[in-house]
Amino acid sequence: MSPVAALRLPLAEDLGAFVALLQRLGVPHRVSEESGEQVLWVPDETLALRVRELYAEYPAGIVGSERLQLADPAGSAGSAVLARLLSLPVTALVLLATFAVALASWFGDNLQLVSWLTFTDFRVAGDYAYFLPLADSLAAGQWWRPFSPMLVHFGVLHLAMNSLWFWELGRRIEWRQGSLMLLGLTLLYSLVSNVAQYVFGGPAIFGGLSGVLYGLLGHCWLFQRLAPNPHFRLPPGVVGMMLIWLLVCLSGLIGALGFGEIANAAHVGGLLVGCVTGVLGGLLARRQR
Missing domain, CATH: 3.30.70.2080 (Alpha-Beta Plaits)
Known part of the structure; x- marks a missing residue:
């Protein structure tokens, strides 16, 4: 249709x-x-x-x-x-793919499936995971690896929170700027956040939509500041709350409390590239007006 x-x-x-x-x-x-x-x-x-x-x-x-x-x-x-x-075909498609991967991998417990979607391939031997060079995977035609970690989630709460935020932010962009724009931004934010996490965190099993979400947040936030529109108007306090949560994660408190390690580099990388696209998009929309 x-x-x-x-x-x-x-x-x-x-x-x-x-x-x-x-x-x-x-x-x-x-x-x-x-x-x-x-x-x-x-x-x-x-x-x-x-x-x-x-x-x-x-x-x-x-x-x-x-x-x-x-x-x-x-x-x-x-x-x-x-x-x-x-x-909202792109918003729906990303959420559907995320739910499907979560169920198929049983929230990260199926390591054989997860190894096909992580940034770098790995093999498990005993208590250790051995990571293969990314260049080898790309040379073998596994072009999806720089993007696919966004579909992997570790736990129901991890999936629920990320899915709700993607629905809230993704649909705003798809409504205002179209499906192709949301698809392009989602892939861009996934690529940048995953590369940032790999560069600063080294080979590891990481995943989730969080880096993409921070990109969408930065995009909506600065786009709205430059070219106000009802679709990009976020509820009061949302940006502040997300930035405070980012600082809490960067402090190491979440890991110290035993809730697992946070992919902080992915969050920061996503937010920075989202702010860049938000400024560029906002300036272009403002100029058109």
């Missing part, structure tokens, strides 16, 4: 209230910037027609207790969820 452009409006026009209305109505949608316009996309032409009619009547959202229903009243809650996932 190809998305349909329901609205094309000038960048100067504030869509915040109308987008909030669509969210309250459970209408799957995303907003992107193209050729100096902001474009509101929905999954099909029927819904696009209803959105245009709604915007003609309520461009500034709904005031008071008035209630509307835009979606098909015969539709089920499951259909609404499916439609939303289809409108």
Whole structure:
């Protein structure tokens, strides 16, 4: 199903209230910037027609207790969820792949499968893991290794927290900047964070979406500072909380308390490259305005 452009409006026009209305109505949608316009996309032409009619009547959202229903009243809650996932294909695909790897590897216990997804291949002999040179793996055609560690998670809590944050941050970028942009940023942040962890931490078994999440956070944070938009407006205190958590991890306190080692270099690398893309994207959007 190809998305349909329901609205094309000038960048100067504030869509915040109308987008909030669509969210309250459970209408799957995303907003992107193209050729100096902001474009509101929905999954099909029927819904696009209803959105245009709604915007003609309520461009500034709904005031008071008035209630509307835009979606098909015969539709089920499951259909609404499916439609939303289809409108966010990259966000859904990354989460689906993450869940699949977590179950297949049983949260990292299946070392044979994990060894195919880690940054460097390894073999276990007794209590020791022996790592193979990355160059050998790449020469053998294992091109996925610089990216695939983001899919590996060690524990239910690790998976749950990372998945929730990827949904929260990834969908914002996919709504505003499109699916290809989110896919490119996710791969970029995964590459940079994994390389940073390997360079500063040495060969080890590490994984998770955390480095990508810090990249998405930095991107949304600085993009929003330079080119404000309702989709990138994070709840108050989120950036501060994530930065404080990063400092706590860097202090070594988490490892000292016995909760395992943290891939700090991946977090910092992801955050730095995310800030760079956020500044570049924000400046470009600001210039287009």
